[in-house]
Amino acid sequence: MGRLRQFGAIFYQLTRPLSYLRIKHADKWVYDWLAPIVLTAVTCVIIYFFIPVSDVVKGSGLIDSINGFIGNLPGFFIAGLAAVATFNKHDIDQLMDNPPTIEIMHHGYPLMIEMTRRRFLCVLFSYLTAVSIFLVLCTKIALAITVPSEWFIPAAWVGIVGFFFLLWQMILATVLGLYYLGERLHTPQ
Structure with missing residues (x-):
């Protein structure tokens, strides 16, 4: 039982950067799910009608180009996290x-807590850091995989939808974080 509890604690710690998705608030589903789904659908329609799928998923295609930009983001997100964690206000x-x-887990037991702006922003920037790293690594691996020609189009569309959903989710969460850093932190309660 001790090993199982230890494994559970390690699993909990390793997955905490994704805890942003577990924040409960009435409006949060719009930022996390509805808006990214709508924007992903619009992006897929544009790709379907105007960009050949092979130009989107090839080695120097659209996704690879966007991935180059995303690769720079973890450093900025970590800097944002450090600034928020140490901000003296x-x-x-x-x-x-x-x-x-x-x-959260508190002394080995689950505890539901209300969030401060600092905790919210720390959880948000942890999530953004993890997603940007995950997106870059998974995209690099996916673009390196050779798929049989009869599976290419379905596999490409699964990758396109997954990539753009995570990209839009990351962009919207980033904008939300920028709103909190740029305005809400400086607005009295």
Whole structure:
């Protein structure tokens, strides 16, 4: 039982950068799911009608070009995380208006807590760092895989949809983080 508990603790720690998706708030699903799905659908329609699939997924194609930009983002997200974690302002440690909640492990037991602006931004920038690293690595691997010709189009579309969904989710979360850093941190509660 001790080993299982230890494995559970390690798994918990390794997956915490993704805990942003577990934040509970009435409006959050719009940022995390609805808007990225709509933007992914629009992007796929544009690709379907105007860009050959092979130009999107080839070695120097659209996804590879975007991936080059994404590869630079983890450093910025980590810098944002460090700045928020050490930002010396009293307001940042107050509960947010209509505070979102998140479940954490506290002394081995789950605990639901209301979020401060600092905790929200730290969780957000941790998530953005992890997603940008994951997106770059998975895309590089996916673009290197040789797929049989009869599977190329379906495999390409699965990759296109997955890539653009995560990209749009990351962009929208980044914009939300920039809103909080640029305006909400400086607005009294």
